[in-house]
Amino acid sequence: MTSAKTVEQGNKPHYAWLVMIAYGLMMSGTIGSFSVVGAQWFYPVSTDIGCELSTLTLYTTIEMVCMGLAMPLVGNLLTRVKLPVILIAAVAMEVLATVAMAFYDEPWMWYVSGVFVGLGLAATSTVTVTPTMGNWFAKKTGFAIGVVWAIQALYCAVASPLFATIIEAIGWRSSYFVLAAASACLALPAIVFVIRYRPEDKGLLPYGYEEAAGRAKTLAPSTAPFLLCVGVVMLCQGTACMNAIFPTYAEVVGLGAVVGGLMVSSASLCDIVFNPLAGATSDKFGSTRAMVLWTGITMVSFVVLYFSSESVVGSCVGAGLNDAMYAITGVGYSTFALSIFGMRDFEKIFSRITSCGYLVASLGIPLTMSIYEATGVFQNVFVFGFIVDIVIIALVILAKKSSRTLRWLSE
Numbered sequence: 001m002t003s004a005k006t007v008e009q010g011n012k013p014h015y016a017w018l019v020m021i022a023y024g025l026m027m028s029g030t031i032g033s034f035s036v037v038g039a040q041w042f043y044p045v046s047t048d049i050g051c052e053l054s055t056l057t058l059y060t061t062i063e064m065v066c067m068g069l070a071m072p073l074v075g076n077l078l079t080r081v082k083l084p085v086i087l088i089a090a091v092a093m094e095v096l097a098t099v100a101m102a103f104y105d106e107p108w109m110w111y112v113s114g115v116f117v118g119l120g121l122a123a124t125s126t127v128t129v130t131p132t133m134g135n136w137f138a139k140k141t142g143f144a145i146g147v148v149w150a151i152q153a154l155y156c157a158v159a160s161p162l163f164a165t166i167i168e169a170i171g172w173r174s175s176y177f178v179l180a181a182a183s184a185c186l187a188l189p190a191i192v193f194v195i196r197y198r199p200e201d202k203g204l205l206p207y208g209y210e211e212a213a214g215r216a217k218t219l220a221p222s223t224a225p226f227l228l229c230v231g232v233v234m235l236c237q238g239t240a241c242m243n244a245i246f247p248t249y250a251e252v253v254g255l256g257a258v259v260g261g262l263m264v265s266s267a268s269l270c271d272i273v274f275n276p277l278a279g280a281t282s283d284k285f286g287s288t289r290a291m292v293l294w295t296g297i298t299m300v301s302f303v304v305l306y307f308s309s310e311s312v313v314g315s316c317v318g319a320g321l322n323d324a325m326y327a328i329t330g331v332g333y334s335t336f337a338l339s340i341f342g343m344r345d346f347e348k349i350f351s352r353i354t355s356c357g358y359l360v361a362s363l364g365i366p367l368t369m370s371i372y373e374a375t376g377v378f379q380n381v382f383v384f385g386f387i388v389d390i391v392i393i394a395l396v397i398l399a400k401k402s403s404r405t406l407r408w409l410s411e
Contacts, residue, residue, distance in 0.1 A: 014204075015136075015199070015204055016136040016144070016199065016204075016206065016207040017207070018194055019132070019136050019194060019195055019196065020133065020136070020137075020144045020147055020148060021147075021151070022190035022191075022193075022194035022195050023129060023132065023133070023148045023195060024147065024148045024149075024151025024152060025151065025186050025187065025190040026091075026124060026186070026190045026191055027125075027129065027149070027151065028152045028155035028156075028159075029091070029183040029184065029187030029190075030090070030091060030094055030120070030121065030124035030125075030183065031121055031124055031152065032152045032155045032156050032159070033094075033098075033179055033183040033186075034063075034094050034098060034120075034121065035060075035121060036156045036160065037156060037159045037160050037163055037179065038098075040163045040164050040167060041101075041167065041172055041175070041176070042057055044172045045110075045172055049106070049107070051107050056107050056110060058107070058111065059107075059110040059111045059113065059114035060114065061362045062111050062114035062115060062118060063115075063117050063118035063121065064118065064358055064359075064361055064362040065118065065358075065359060066114070066115050066118030066119050067118040067119070067121045067122045067125065067358050068122075068354075068355045068356070068357070068358035068359040068361075069122075069355065069359070070119050070122035070123075071122045071127045071352070071358065072348070072355050073122070073351075074086065074122050074123045074127050074128065074351055075127060075347045075348045075349075075350065075351025075352065076347075076348060076351075078128065078131065078197065078347040079347055079348075082197070083128065083132065083196065084191050084192065084195060084196070086123050086128070087123060087124060087128070087187075087195065088188065088191055088192070090119070090120035090121070090124050091120065091124065091183075091188060091191065092120075093116045093117070093119055093120035094116070094117050094120035094183070095180045095183060096116070096180075097113040097114075097116040097117045097120075098113070098117065098179060098183070099176065099180045100113055101113055101176050102173045102174070102176035102177055103173075124187070126329075126330070126334060127347075127351045127354055129145060129148055129149075129334075130145060130334040130337070130346075130350055131197075131343070131346050131347050131350065132195070133148065134338055134346060135197060135206065135343065136199055136207060137206060137207050137208065138208040138209045139207060139208025139283070140208065140279075140283055141279075141283065141335060141338065142278070142279035142280065142281070142282035142283045142287070142290070142331060142335040143276055143279040143280045143283055144279065145275075145279050145334055146275040146278055146279025146280065146330070146331045147276045148275075149271075149275040149327075149331060150271070150273075150275040150276050153268065153272045153275060154272050155186075156268065157265075157269065159182075160268075163179060166178055224399075224402040225341070225399055225402045225403045226349065226352075228395050228398050228399035228402060229336070229337055229340065229353050229399050230353050230356045230357075231395045232291075232333055232336070232392055232395045232396055232399060233353050233356060233357035234356050234357050234360040235360075235388050235391060236325065236328050236329050236332075236333055236357065236392060237329055237357035237358060237360055237361035237364070238357075238360045238361055238363065238364045238367070239368075239388050239389075240325045240326055240328075240329045240361065241361070241364035241365050241368060242267070242319070242322050242325070242385070243264055243267050243268075243319075243326070245365060245368055245369070245381070246260050246263040246264055246319055247261065247263075248260070248369075249378050249381075250263060250315065252372070252378045253309040253310070253378060254309075255309075255312060255315060259312050262312070262316050263315055263316055263318075263319035264319070266317070266319045266320040267319045267320055267322060267323040267326070268323075269320070270321070270323040271323050271326055274294075274323050274324060274326070274327040275326075275327050275330050275331055277327070278290060278294055278324075278327035278330075278331045278332055279331045279335065281293060282332070282335040282336075283335075286339070287332070287335040287336040287338070288336065288339070288396060288397070288400045290335070290336075291328065291332050291333070291336050291392075291396045292393050292396060292397075294325075294327055294328050294332055295325075295328065295389050295392050295393050295396070296389075297321055297324035298321070298322060298324045298328070298385070298389050299386055299389045299390070300321055301318050301319075301320075301321035301322035301324065302318075302322070302382040302385045302386040302389070303382075303386070304317055304318035304321060305318035305319070305379075306379050306383065306386075329357075334350075336396065336399075337349070337350050337353060339403075340399065340400070340403040368384070371384055
């Protein structure tokens with residue numbers, strides 16, 4: 001059963017790599033399309049129906065709140081319902097809710113769709129990505145998670161300007177149909193034909209499987225590791241909103257809208273590289289060192305941004321480096337949680353941790369904007385982010401130390 005042929009499938013690449021690519025395509029057609037590319041509709045829709053941007057985009061906050069609230073439910077379902085069934089239902093909700101947007105003319109209607117998209121995204125996000133990759137990869141788990149997010153980032157980098165052109169050519173209503181169709185074509189074949197939750201579902205062993213290696217932990221009575229991880233995720237998600245505020249920052253400091261767009265592009269390009277690199281760093285040096293390293297890079301980015309309010313190049317470099325926090329939210333704290341809790345009951349543990357994080361993330365943009373409005377200096381937002389990163393590093397170290405109370409068990 002544990003022969004090299006069984007584990008490595010002879011001379012063929014392990015099926016785990018195919019699952020990884022398929023998951024990247026599924027993520028592209030779901031969280032990529034409906035959470036990132038969907039932002040291309042904000043301005044044309046608000047202009048056409050005659051409402052404020054803040055009024056329309058409230059539906060994205062509703063999405064995030066519903067996503068966070070539904071994550072524990074998804075975590076519970078993962079061990080009871082087949083993963084493809086969960087994902088197909090989630091994609092159906094997201095696609096149909098997006099199609100419905102083509103017929104809307106009042107902001108509250110988007111709020112309704114936001115509920116269903118958020119519920120779907122709870123399943124087609126990190127809550128299922130991390131344990132699935134953890135099941136399929138006994139080695140190189142971090143790299144696999146990173147590649148999934150990198151595929152999604154590459155899709156967003158290509159699809160965002162493409163759909164901006166499509167909207168201009170055929171209008172925002174018809175473009176919703178194109179987005180829904182393209183997303184379904186990316187996600188559904190990957191789910192139906194490739195993605196499975198465990199290698200046992202295909203009669204295989206995980207990539208890099210070693211029979212003697214235990215991969216599960218049991219929780220000691222202390223809940224300190226869990227609470228500290230919740231704190232890490234909440235602070236990471238709460239400050240992983242800089243891409244959304246760079247355009248405003250560029251306008252406020254006088255660099256202009258074009259530079260704001262360049263800053264977002266710089267961060268997006270770095271995202272493609274940073275995610276697999278962050279995963280590989282975690283695999284090579286351990287998740288704790290990787291978390292400290294990438295948080296440190298984020299701190300450097302805030303220093304660069306603070307002193308670059310009059311520099312186009314400096315602002316773009318700072319924005320690119322700041323994408324390190326997005327790598328942490330995509331790969332970093334996922335592999336960190338895996339290293340602490342292992343695979344035993346990980347679905348339930350991780351879904352509850354990320355639920356708290358996404359609920360806080362819904363407040364990230366309003367909080368950072370409030371700091372700017374209260375102080376009148378946008379650079380104070382970067383000072384705040386720098387201080388938060390110091391706290392993140394402290395919590396990571398404390399969480400790792402407290403995890404010594406957890407006892408390894410073999411599965």
